[in-house]
Amino acid sequence: MLKPEILDPQGQAVQRALPRLGFDGISDVRQGKRFELEVDGPVDDAVLARIRELAESFLANTVIEDFTVRVEDPAEIAEAVK
Amino acid sequence: MLKPEILDPQGQAVQRALPRLGFDGISDVRQGKRFELEVDGPVDDAVLARIRELAESFLANTVIEDFTVRVEDPAEIAEAVK
Structure with a gap:
């Protein structure tokens, strides 16, 4: 954002x-903007740290944008999207 | 999305x-895309239903897009955005 x-x-x-x-x-x-990243394997702290780095360096323009990284449960999404 | x-x-x-x-x-x-809406007053079920209607009719193109509506806690955002 x-x-x-x-x-x-x-x-x-x-x-x-x-x-x-x-x-x-x-x-x-x-x-x-919103990016959904599908990760191979479990999302542990190391993976999350890498994704935060990726968001900061490539996905967001941190001069004018803030970003948040959040783990989503696929089941929860399936529930929410009707 | x-x-x-x-x-x-x-x-x-x-x-x-x-x-x-x-x-x-x-x-x-x-x-x-992601939209952040600031609501006057408390976000109760009626307000949420209106926002869902708004998202469906104006913000999303439901022919090609899915959407989810979620209530965010301002304190939580302030915490997450560093």
């Missing part, structure tokens, strides 16, 4: 469109 | 670049 101090015109456009579309009560919208 | 059956050239490009960059053991990469 873009850092809070970086202007996000895409998010602002979405936010400004919402009341017109009948959705109130949303005070801010930010748009960003 | 793009549905599993939809080709994701951006994700593929990232995946193919990884071994060259010294990152092995990643079998798949998918790239997608």
